[in-house]
Amino acid sequence: MSIEVDRHGRRTAWLTARLCTVLGVMPNEARDWSIAALTHDVGKLDLPQELLAKPGALDPDERGLVERHCIAGAKRIMAHTRPDGDDTTTAAIAVALSHHEWWNGRGYPFGLAGAAIPRCARVVAAADVLDALTSVRAYKAAWPLQAAVDEILAQRGTHFDPECADAVEVVARTLPADWRRTAQAWGLQVTLELGRPARVALDAVWAGSRRVAA
Numbered sequence: 181m182s183i184e185v186d187r188h189g190r191r192t193a194w195l196t197a198r199l200c201t202v203l204g205v206m207p208n209e210a211r212d213w214s215i216a217a218l219t220h221d222v223g224k225l226d227l228p229q230e231l232l233a234k235p236g237a238l239d240p241d242e243r244g245l246v247e248r249h250c251i252a253g254a255k256r257i258m259a260h261t262r263p264d265g266d267d268t269t270t271a272a273i274a275v276a277l278s279h280h281e282w283w284n285g286r287g288y289p290f291g292l293a294g295a296a297i298p299r300c301a302r303v304v305a306a307a308d309v310l311d312a313l314t315s316v317r318a319y320k321a322a323w324p325l326q327a328a329v330d331e332i333l334a335q336r337g338t339h340f341d342p343e344c345a346d347a348v349e350v351v352a353r354t355l356p357a358d359w360r361r362t363a364q365a366w367g368l369q370v371t372l373e374l375g376r377p378a379r380v381a382l383d384a385v386w387a388g389s390r391r392v393a394a
């Protein structure tokens with residue numbers, strides 16, 4: 181499971197970088213947000229693994245447990261990075277915490293709405309769902325790319341920041357056929373190019389499943 185969470189993180193990071201280009205995000209911020217996307221789901225390491233692998237719908241109790249991965253992830257990152265966090269760390273915490281908030285306030289964990297949701301988390305949310313929909317999960321097959329884009333556009337202004345949904349449509353037009361492999365390789369390269377302190381911190385965030393309680 182953690183291998184797929186890791187690969188999903190890398191693909192989401194790559195998609196985040198492309199969305200940032202379309203949205204005109206400054207390069208230094210785009211880099212921070214892409215690195216932040218690598219660890220957006222790291223809190224899933226603190227959930228029962230059988231829950232994440234469960235086929236079919238979750239009951240309300242199970243859903244409540246899964247929803248704790250946002251706070252668990254933010255805690256994990258805070259526990260393994262310097263308290264005076266740099267911009268990358270700040271973005272990583274915001275993204276882990278807020279990537280399931282919805283533009284209309286119906287997301288979780290806090291029900292933030294609109295611009296109250298950090299922009300980095302709004303961008304990663306769109307990248308996250310584009311990758312999730314086009315990926316196989318225990319409970320679903322992979323969707324064709326166009327179906328995933330149509331679904332995101334259908335949730336423009338409800339789930340997704342309108343500008344992010346529009347950017348997904350633009351990015352999808354130029355995705356190469358083998359984008360998933362390209363994205364995974366790119367994510368790994370970004371990790372390798374991080375400075376040593378950041379790489380050590382990233383390794384620590386990923387290590388020791390269940391060390392930080394949700």
Ligand SMILES: [Fe+2]
Pocket residue numbers: 220221249279280
């Ligand atoms: Fe998530």
